[in-house]
Amino acid sequence: xxxxxxxxxxxxxxxxxxxxxxxxxxxxxxxxxxxxxxxxxxxxxxxxxxxxxxxxxxxxxxxxxxxxxxxxxxxxxxxxxxxxxxxxxxxxxxxxxxxxxxxxxxxxxxxxxxxxxxxxxxxxxxxxxxxxxxxxxxxxxxxxxxxxxxxxxxxxxxxxxxxxxxxxxxxxxxxxxxxxxxxxxxxxxxxxxxxxxxxxxxxxxxxxx
Numbered sequence: 046x047x048x049x050x051x052x053x054x055x056x057x058x059x060x061x062x063x064x065x066x067x068x069x070x071x072x073x074x075x076x077x078x079x080x081x082x083x084x085x086x087x088x089x090x091x092x093x094x095x096x097x098x099x100x101x102x103x104x105x106x107x108x109x110x111x112x113x114x115x116x117x118x119x120x121x122x123x124x125x126x127x128x129x130x131x132x133x134x135x136x137x138x139x140x141x142x143x144x145x146x147x148x149x150x151x152x153x154x155x156x157x158x159x160x161x162x163x164x165x166x167x168x169x170x171x172x173x174x175x176x177x178x179x180x181x182x183x184x185x186x187x188x189x190x191x192x193x194x195x196x197x198x199x200x201x202x203x204x205x206x207x208x209x210x211x212x213x214x215x216x217x218x219x220x221x222x223x224x225x226x227x228x229x230x231x232x233x234x235x236x237x238x239x240x241x242x243x244x245x246x247x248x249x250x251x252x253x254x
Contacts, residue, residue, distance in 0.1 A: 109246070113158075116154055120151040123149060149192070149232035150241075151225055154227060158216050161209075165185065167204065168201050168202065169190070178197070179195075192231065193231060195230045197214075
């Protein structure tokens with residue numbers, strides 16, 4: 046009897062401890078199940094965080110000549126005040142008893158040849174002039190505008206986006222410089238000022254600044 050009475054104090058607390066632990070675990074698991082994560086608190090990213098993509102200009106691109114036929118020659122040069130007298134004489138336009146300084150370069154060949162865009166750009170004007178023939182103007186990066194005159198055919202229209210080397214038409218004749226016969230009159234503007242195209246051909250955009 047005495048031995049049994051001595052064991053009871055130790056056995057009963059152990060049973061209580063097991064019951065308490067079981068109860069706490071049950072309450073914890075029940076509470077956890079009753080607290081689901083609300084989907085409203087989760088933010089999903091479905092769009093790019095970049096608001097606007099800015100195209101990178103390849104400054105290594107070189108301005109090409111407005112033609113691809115290797116037989117094309119220069120018929121008249123851009124009038125340069127600092128050029129030699131002989132070259133200046135080849136830069137004068139004579140029309141209806143009037144001498145004018147050439148504001149571009151005239152490329153000649155006996156037969157019509159393809160005219161190509163000197164750089165990527167957007168066509169800002171296509172028109173026909175009684176004196177100058179068909180004219181195409183293209184806006185380029187870095188404030189350049191190229192102008193193509195004396196064209197017999199035009200294969201682009203205003204607002205067209207063109208790539209460098211793309212054919213935009215064919216050469217023809219005009220009344221201003223009729224003695225050149227079939228030719229392309231090419232002009233180049235940089236920041237609103239007419240410039241000598243020969244100083245820009247085959248140079249990169251960095252070199253053209």
